[in-house]
Amino acid sequence: MLLLAIDSSAGPASAAVMEDEKLLGEYxxxxxxxxxxxxxxxxxxxxASLGKSCAELDALAVSCGPGSFTGVRIGISCVxxxxxxxxxxxxxxxxxxxxxxxxxxxxxxxxxxxMDARCGQVYQALFRTENGTLHRLTPDRAxxxxxxxxxxxxxxxxxxxxxxxxxxxxxxxxxxxxxxxPPELRFQRASxxxxxxxxxxxxxxxVFAQELLPAYLRLPQAERELKKKQEEKEKEL
Numbered sequence: 001m002l003l004l005a006i007d008s009s010a011g012p013a014s015a016a017v018m019e020d021e022k023l024l025g026e027y028x029x030x031x032x033x034x035x036x037x038x039x040x041x042x043x044x045x046x047x048a049s050l051g052k053s054c055a056e057l058d059a060l061a062v063s064c065g066p067g068s069f070t071g072v073r074i075g076i077s078c079v080x081x082x083x084x085x086x087x088x089x090x091x092x093x094x095x096x097x098x099x100x101x102x103x104x105x106x107x108x109x110x111x112x113x114x115m116d117a118r119c120g121q122v123y124q125a126l127f128r129t130e131n132g133t134l135h136r137l138t139p140d141r142a143x144x145x146x147x148x149x150x151x152x153x154x155x156x157x158x159x160x161x162x163x164x165x166x167x168x169x170x171x172x173x174x175x176x177x178x179x180x181x182p183p184e185l186r187f188q189r190a191s192x193x194x195x196x197x198x199x200x201x202x203x204x205x206x207v208f209a210q211e212l213l214p215a216y217l218r219l220p221q222a223e224r225e226l227k228k229k230q231e232e233k234e235k236e237l
Contacts, residue, residue, distance in 0.1 A: 001058045001201065004082070005194035006043065008035040008075035009067030009095040010115065010164055015043045016190035017050055018198065025050050026191045035074040043082070057088050059206060061197030063188060064092035065215035066123040066140060067115060072214045080209040089206035091197040094215065096125035096140050099163045101192035102185040104129050110137075110155045112178075114165035117142050122165040123217055124148055142217045145169055152178070162186050 006015045012030035016023060027042045047053060062079040065072045076092075083090050096113040103111035111127040111134065121144055126137040149172045152159055157177040161169055164187060170180045180186070200206070 001198070002052065002056055003059045003061060003194055003198060003201070004043065004047070004054075004057050005061040005093075005190045005197055006039060006075055006078060007063045007095070007098065007188050007190045007193050008039055008071045008078075009063045009065065009188060010071060011068075012187065012189075013038050013042065013071075014190035015039070015046050016194050017046060017052065018191070018194040021198070023191055023194070024052075026189065028189060035071055039074060039078050043078070054082055054088070055086055057082075057086075059089045059091060059197070059201050061091040061093055061193050061201075062212070063095040063098050063193050064212065065095055066117070066142070066217040067095045069214075069216060072216070076212055076214055080212060083209035083212075087208070089201070090209055090212045091200050091206050092212050092215070093193050093196045093200070094125065094140055095188055096123060096163070097127075097134070097136070097196050098192040099188045100125070100127045100134055101195050102181070103127060103160060103162055104132050104134055105185075106160055107132070108158070110152070110159045112148075112152060112159055112161050112166075112169070114148070114161060114163045114169050116165040116168055117217075120144055122148060122169065124165075126152070140215065140217060145172055149173055149176075163188070 003018045014028040016026040027046045060079045062075045099113040100111045115123040117123045127134045153176040159178045161180045
């Protein structure tokens with residue numbers, strides 16, 4: 001199975017090609033350029049470097065959220081565009097699950113995947129590693145750092161923080177012994193999206209391009225502000 005995976009859910013953007021369980025190549029860019037400028041050229045250059053074409057791909061995968069609203073939309077749109085000419089099967093992967101993938105190297109640990117959701121919250125999911133496999137303990141969710149700390153402190157030093165929200169949480173979590181993953185393992189990458197997607201694809205969990213949807217967890221800021229104004233008006237009536 002030849003699989004192309006991309007991630008644009010946060011600041012960096014990346015693309016990876018995996019053949020069965022072998023990673024053939026990965027491009028990673030963390031610059032001030034927008035994903036709309038970098039993502040497709042990166043995919044094209046990666047495939048060209050490997051001597052592969054879109055027609056040869058058996059599946060496409062993308063981190064479908066949570067994350068940056070714009071970044072998630074760009075990633076999904078990119079995969080849809082690549083899928084349609086050959087009707088290539090697609091797979092949407094939780095960004096938090098992809099973040100947790102490198103945690104399998106910490107046997108018996110609790111992997112806390114966190115992304116900074118702003119507004120005093122983080123996007124979070126908790127996993128347990130056992131026999132080289134990730135087991136999900138919670139759904140993807142948005143909650144405050146304080147609430148997450150209170151929930152996780154029982155795990156002590158067995159809990160390891162991953163993701164771009166790890167440093168933010170570590171300021172509080174280290175008081176009760178939590179650890180933080182090293183930078184080279186901490187952040188989401190397309191290769192991790194590919195690893196998570198491969199499991200889903202082998203289980204037959206693919207969709208057509210038009211069925212691929214983002215998973216934001218929260219409404220975009222503009223919609224939240226509009227909803228707040230509507231609620232305030234209703235209270236005045």
